[in-house]
Amino acid sequence: MKDTLLKISNLKVAYGGIHAIKGIDLEIRDGELVTLIGANGAGKTTTMKAITGLQAWAGGEIEYLGKSIKGVPSHELLRQGLAMVPEGRGVFARMTITENLQMGAYTRDDTAGISDDIDRMFNIFPRLKERANQLAGTMSGGEQQMLAMARALMSQPRLLLLDEPSMGLSPIMVQKIFEVVRDISAQGVTVLLVEQNASLALQAADRAYVMDSGLITMSGDSKQMLDDPKVKEAYLGE
Numbered sequence: 001m002k003d004t005l006l007k008i009s010n011l012k013v014a015y016g017g018i019h020a021i022k023g024i025d026l027e028i029r030d031g032e033l034v035t036l037i038g039a040n041g042a043g044k045t046t047t048m049k050a051i052t053g054l055q056a057w058a059g060g061e062i063e064y065l066g067k068s069i070k071g072v073p074s075h076e077l078l079r080q081g082l083a084m085v086p087e088g089r090g091v092f093a094r095m096t097i098t099e100n101l102q103m104g105a106y107t108r109d110d111t112a113g114i115s116d117d118i119d120r121m122f123n124i125f126p127r128l129k130e131r132a133n134q135l136a137g138t139m140s141g142g143e144q145q146m147l148a149m150a151r152a153l154m155s156q157p158r159l160l161l162l163d164e165p166s167m168g169l170s171p172i173m174v175q176k177i178f179e180v181v182r183d184i185s186a187q188g189v190t191v192l193l194v195e196q197n198a199s200l201a202l203q204a205a206d207r208a209y210v211m212d213s214g215l216i217t218m219s220g221d222s223k224q225m226l227d228d229p230k231v232k233e234a235y236l237g238e
């Protein structure tokens with residue numbers, strides 16, 4: 001079995017009196033594509049924020065590469081290979097595509113390698129190459145999603161966290177984004193994918209966790225989950 005990259009044990013997060021995460025366990029092994037699905041407000045984004053140091057937690061533990069990440073700042077976690085593409089993308093609107101990609105590599109100092117990686121991103125995302133000098137804020141939603149993913153990849157992440165990459169995109173663009181997620185995974189990057197589109201997420205992933213009201217209610221092989229009557233009824237609308 002592959003090494004465990006990330007291990008969450010009995011994690012609890014509260015916002016004031018609201019218990020958003022009520023004690024969850026989740027594990028991601030090296031090279032896996034894992035998806036976390038669930039209804040609005042289930043706690044998926046909160047889980048991602050806890051993993052990337054953006055959200056303090058009240059109880060439990062998160063270990064990355066065998067070490068607790070409690071209190072470790074986000075920029076240090078990024079240096080250690082933990083990158084996140086947030087919901088809403090967060091590209092630098094007033095910078096060009098190329099400048100956004102350069103910003104994504106700010107933890108690196110290998111100038112030649114950075115330049116090679118920008119070319120690599122332009123190969124994965126030809127649309128970004130065509131628009132290399134366009135301001136990011138003027139790109140379409142789908143293009144900004146591609147840019148946000150490319151920018152995160154510029155940090156050479158070991159674990160890439162994607163928060164609802166399909167949000168607000170046309171069906172064709174959603175297919176394209178999922179193709180890219182699978183390609184990124186095939187290239188050896190471990191991926192945690194949070195998605196509202198449960199059907200596509202389960203088709204793409206190796207394993208899945210279902211979250212409901214701050215708890216993990218189900219976990220296992222994602223293809224088997226596609227056939228699970230409870231999952232079909234609650235999350236696939238079948």
Ligand code: ATP
Binds near residue numbers: 047
């Ligand atoms: P969605 O799919 O709608 O994005 P989610 O599963 O990502 O939902 P979270 O964003 O993690 O859910 O929210 C979990 C719960 O915590 C929700 O009830 C939400 O209202 C609450 N919550 C999230 N952020 C805060 C905050 N900063 N302050 C107070 N409550 C919050």
